[in-house]
Amino acid sequence: MRFHAIQAQLGRYLPPAVVGAAVTFAIVWVCFVATNTTFGSAVHDPTDFLITVLNGITAAGLYFVVASGFTLIFGLMRVVNMAHGSFFLLGGYIALKLQRHWVGGGGAFGLTSDQVTLRNWVLPALIAAGIVAVAGLATQQMFLRWNQGQDLRQALITIAISIILADQMLAHFGGIAEDIAWPRQLDKFVNLHVGSISYPLTRLFILALAVAIGLGLWAWMKFTRTGMIIRAGVDDRQMVSALGINIQLTFAIAFVIGSALAGFGGAIGGSFASLAPGVDDNWLLNSLVVVIIGGMGSLGGAAVGALLLGLVTNLSATYLPSNYTYYSIIFTFALLVVVLAMRPLGLFGRPA
Amino acid sequence: MNVVARASPIRRLGGAITADRVIGVVALIVAVVAPLLFTTYFVSAVLTQALFLGVVAASMIFLSAYGGMVSLAQVAIFGIAGFTLGNAVTTNTKGLNLGWNPWIGVILGIAVATAVGLLFGAIASRSTGIYFLMITLTFAVITNYFFGQVTQLSGFGGISGIRAPAFIGQPEQHANRLYYVALGVSFFVYLLIRYVVRTPVGLSLQGVRDDPVRMSSLGYTVALHRTVAFGFAAFIASLGGVLFVWWNGHIDPASVDLGSALDVLVIAVIGGLLRIEGAWLGAVVFVIIDTYTRSIGFIGDRFHTLIGLIFLVIVLLSPGGLMGIWASGESLVRRRRLPRATGIERAARGTAEPEVGERV
Numbered sequence: 001m002r003f004h005a006i007q008a009q010l011g012r013y014l015p016p017a018v019v020g021a022a023v024t025f026a027i028v029w030v031c032f033v034a035t036n037t038t039f040g041s042a043v044h045d046p047t048d049f050l051i052t053v054l055n056g057i058t059a060a061g062l063y064f065v066v067a068s069g070f071t072l073i074f075g076l077m078r079v080v081n082m083a084h085g086s087f088f089l090l091g092g093y094i095a096l097k098l099q100r101h102w103v104g105g106g107g108a109f110g111l112t113s114d115q116v117t118l119r120n121w122v123l124p125a126l127i128a129a130g131i132v133a134v135a136g137l138a139t140q141q142m143f144l145r146w147n148q149g150q151d152l153r154q155a156l157i158t159i160a161i162s163i164i165l166a167d168q169m170l171a172h173f174g175g176i177a178e179d180i181a182w183p184r185q186l187d188k189f190v191n192l193h194v195g196s197i198s199y200p201l202t203r204l205f206i207l208a209l210a211v212a213i214g215l216g217l218w219a220w221m222k223f224t225r226t227g228m229i230i231r232a233g234v235d236d237r238q239m240v241s242a243l244g245i246n247i248q249l250t251f252a253i254a255f256v257i258g259s260a261l262a263g264f265g266g267a268i269g270g271s272f273a274s275l276a277p278g279v280d281d282n283w284l285l286n287s288l289v290v291v292i293i294g295g296m297g298s299l300g301g302a303a304v305g306a307l308l309l310g311l312v313t314n315l316s317a318t319y320l321p322s323n324y325t326y327y328s329i330i331f332t333f334a335l336l337v338v339v340l341a342m343r344p345l346g347l348f349g350r351p352a
Numbered sequence: 353m354n355v356v357a358r359a360s361p362i363r364r365l366g367g368a369i370t371a372d373r374v375i376g377v378v379a380l381i382v383a384v385v386a387p388l389l390f391t392t393y394f395v396s397a398v399l400t401q402a403l404f405l406g407v408v409a410a411s412m413i414f415l416s417a418y419g420g421m422v423s424l425a426q427v428a429i430f431g432i433a434g435f436t437l438g439n440a441v442t443t444n445t446k447g448l449n450l451g452w453n454p455w456i457g458v459i460l461g462i463a464v465a466t467a468v469g470l471l472f473g474a475i476a477s478r479s480t481g482i483y484f485l486m487i488t489l490t491f492a493v494i495t496n497y498f499f500g501q502v503t504q505l506s507g508f509g510g511i512s513g514i515r516a517p518a519f520i521g522q523p524e525q526h527a528n529r530l531y532y533v534a535l536g537v538s539f540f541v542y543l544l545i546r547y548v549v550r551t552p553v554g555l556s557l558q559g560v561r562d563d564p565v566r567m568s569s570l571g572y573t574v575a576l577h578r579t580v581a582f583g584f585a586a587f588i589a590s591l592g593g594v595l596f597v598w599w600n601g602h603i604d605p606a607s608v609d610l611g612s613a614l615d616v617l618v619i620a621v622i623g624g625l626l627r628i629e630g631a632w633l634g635a636v637v638f639v640i641i642d643t644y645t646r647s648i649g650f651i652g653d654r655f656h657t658l659i660g661l662i663f664l665v666i667v668l669l670s671p672g673g674l675m676g677i678w679a680s681g682e683s684l685v686r687r688r689r690l691p692r693a694t695g696i697e698r699a700a701r702g703t704a705e706p707e708v709g710e711r712v
Contacts, residue, residue: 080482082489143668151482152422156621156667163614163660171654281610285493288486296483326501333494337475340487344478 015341022338029319036321047195052318053311058203060310061210062268066283067290067302068217069261075234075297076254078151079144082158084262085284086165087136091128091263092270092279093173096180098124103181110178113187121183125267129260136259137252144255145248162280170277177276180267206268213261217299226253234297289332293339295349304347308335371682376629383535387528396527400599402639403534406632407541407592409619411585416625418549419581420480420561424613425472425488428495429465429586431608433593435499437461438511438603447511448504454517462590469586470579477578480564492613500605510604514597523599534595538632541588545628548584557581611656618663624673633674 030049034041042049070084081087102124103115143157181187182202189198221227229250233240241247266275269283290309294301309332316331339347387395408430415421439447440457452460476487499506516523516530523530548554559567560577568574597603606612615638623634641659645651651658670676 078482080486143664152485153667153671155482155485156617157664159614159617160660160664160667163618163663164657166611167654167656167660171657278609281493284610285490288490292483292486292490326503329494329497329501333491333498336487336490340475340478345483 019338019342030315034319036323037319038322039318047197048318050195051197051199052314054197054199055203056311056314057307058207058310059314060306061207062265062272063286063290063306063309064210064303065213065268066262066265067287067294067306068213068299069258069265070287071291071294071297071299071302072217072230072254072261073258074291075299076230076237077144077148077251079140080151080155080158081136081258082155082284083139083162083165084258084287085280085282086162086169087132087259087262088266088269088283089169089275089280090135090165091132091266092180092275093169093266094131094263095124095128095267096178096270096275097173098127099180111181113182113184116181116183118183118185121180121186121271124180125264128267129264132263132266133256133260136255136262139259140252140255145251162284166277166280169280173275175277177274178270179274180270182271202272206272209268214299214303221299226250230254289336292336292346295343295346297350298346298348301346301348380539387531392527395531396523396599398636398639398643400523400527400531400534400595402632402635403531403538404592404595404599405616405619405639406635407534407538407595408589408616409623409631409635410538410541410545410628411588411592412616412620413623413625413628413631414545414549414588415581415585416620417627418554418558418561419578419585421476421484421578421582422617422625423476423488423582423585424485424617425469425491425495426585426589427608427613427616428492429469429472429589430593430596431495431499431603431605432468433461433465433590434597434603434607435506435511436464437594437597438514439505441515442511442513445512446503446507446509454515458517458594461594462587465590465593466583466587469589470583473579473582473586474575477575477582489610489613492608493610496605496609499608506603506605508605510602510607512602514601514603516598520598523601530595530599534599537591537595541591542628545588553577553580615659618659620673621663622666622673624675624679626672627675627679630673630675637674 029041031042034044039045039048039052066084066088070081073079073081073084099116099120100111102120103111139158139161143161144154147153147157186202186205188201190201190204191197192199219227221231229240229245229247233247233250237247240250265283269275269279273279286309290302290305291297292305293308294303294305312331312335313328316328317325320328343349345351382389383399386399390399408426411429412423412426415423415426435447437457437460438445440450440452440460441454443449443451472488472491476484476491479487499510500508520526520529520533549558556567556572557577559570560572560574564574567577596607600607619634619638620631621634622637623630623632638659641662642655645658646653646655666673670680672679
């Protein structure tokens with residue numbers, strides 16, 4: 001009896017205690033110790049610490065743009081869109097080809113930002129988002145709509161689509177990594193006037209886009225009729241359709257917006273990093289980790305999850321001892337483990 | 353529970369001759385004499401590969417059919433066994449170059465993979481269904497990146513020159529030896545799974561699959577059952593990983609990437625996620641398509657488009673896969689003769705096959 005009581009107490013308090021100790025150790029390590037790392041501790045080198053944190057936050061911006069589309073679709077329809085990474089890559093490739101087509105040239109080394117105007121970045125990105133939205137809508141209408149409620153089957157269907165898309169993209173766009181050029185107005189460094197840090201404007205631009213998209217989605221959810229229906233649908237789909245609301249139309253809208261966000265994210269991601277086969281897997285992983293941490297279907301959860309993932313990946317890559325920086329991937333895993341151990345449904349997740 | 357557990361061996365002994373069993377025995381006989389019937393190339397490239405892929409797919413189908421968990425981490429576990437074995441036995445290549453006895457490498461590979469499987473299982477055990485799929489997918493991708501990034505253990509080039517123990521020899525020279533080892537392992541895995549699902553633990557696992565809340569209120573620890581099932585599946589997948597590195601002599605992170613994980617999922621779905629036999633059926637179909645369609649002009653390198661389309665068609669039309677098609681045909685015949693089997697009778701048979709039309 002006594003033993004069971006102790007065991008129950010252990011079960012309740014041990015995980016938070018271990019996690020708390022680990023997090024405290026990580027903070028102390030980064031702030032004060034950090035021996036054998038590239039920059040040393042945060043106290044020793046605050047400038048590079050600040051840059052690392054900024055890198056984490058701006059990366060989180062892109063994670064959020066992509067994952068918010070994923071979580072929107074999941075929250076309403078319980079569809080895990082395993083083709084989300086493929087939609088991301090497809091959007092990136094479409095924007096790339098449009099930009100090359102309009103600007104002309106490019107050659108083996110691609111375009112430089114001097115050749116690209118703001119219009120030649122924005123238009124391809126928006127058109128790519130539009131085309132991917134149509135692809136998403138087609139997927140939903142042709143394959144997913146009549147399998148409503150069978151979530152495993154729907155996941156398998158989107159996996160099949162991702163296999164086909166990945167192979168077709170390899171055939172049409174080749175296997176060499178390419179990137180979209182930023183417009184010349186953005187491709188420069190700005191002085192932040194904090195510790196004389198000169199920081200890439202493009203990263204701040206990504207963050208600004210992410211914040212704008214986040215606010216836009218929030219306002220859409222909060223103040224419009226469609227947003228209200230979506231929120232109601234997340235809680236009780238059957239009740240919503242019993243009230244005479246065309247839930248199928250709402251599903252289609254959610255899928256269009258969710259896919260468009262993946263495509264737009266692909267255009268940003270293709271400018272920020274590069275596009276190649278395998279990038280789709282990487283972004284599917286990012287989206288999954290973000291929404292598993294944040295809680296599936298929660299927009300705020302996606303923002304927090306993206307922030308955590310961005311900070312953990314950037315800080316671990318910088319503040320691991322030099323010989324061990326390759327192990328930074330472990331920290332993504334550890335983040336997942338920590339969150340799931342404490343909250344199986346993610347930080348902001350609610351039972352379905 | 354106990355009544356069912358005691359009843360099942362009696363049913364098994366009272367072996368009526370059914371179409372299932374006849375086909376099973378014929379398939380086994382063909383498999384045993386295959387080296388006499390087919391070319392060495394076919395035995396080595398197609399059949400041996402299908403056997404070890406079937407072992408991995410069987411671990412996935414076991415989890416799906418008896419635990420209600422579709423795991424995409426089986427290839428990661430398979431890779432962990434392969435990489436551990438590679439690190440332990442090789443010299444003069446990437447990795448740790450420990451140069452130990454091949455059998456120690458095998459034991460270590462299986463032990464490490466099973467331990468990691470138990471860890472993965474413990475983390476994912478509180479999730480089910482689609483959440484479980486997503487969490488195991490992240491395990492798969494993280495494992496791939498781990499071996500790609502950690503140059504001390506592998507790096508992108510991977511580990512080469514992994515040799516099987518002396519009595520098996522080089523697969524290039526003695527294709528049949530490795531084939532029979534793979535066949536033996538496959539047969540062992542099949543019997544082991546059939547046995548385990550009839551034990552009390554296996555039966556309560558199926559209870560957990562069907563109604564976790566009720567099992568939990570009966571006093572069973574749901575999370576522990578799932579964790580143990582995942583560990584057991586990891587053990588099976590690690591056997592496949594050992595066979596793979598013996599067959600291939602080389603393992604790199606691309607062997608465990610998302611594409612490979614999906615290949616095994618495709619195999620399991622083609623075979624059918626409901627019956628263990630489907631694993632090897634799906635693997636043979638997959639490997640034959642993989643090997644022979646590449647030479648067809650208009651398909652050529654677009655093998656994955658073809659396999660994706662086949663996968664899509666199967667998911668849309670027959671969620672039970674090829675075994676499901678067989679089962680629906682069979683039960684159509686049976687329904688004319690016998691009344692429909694009740695749920696308890698099906699549980700006693702130890703199979704998870706649903707009736708036709710039942711949702712997957």
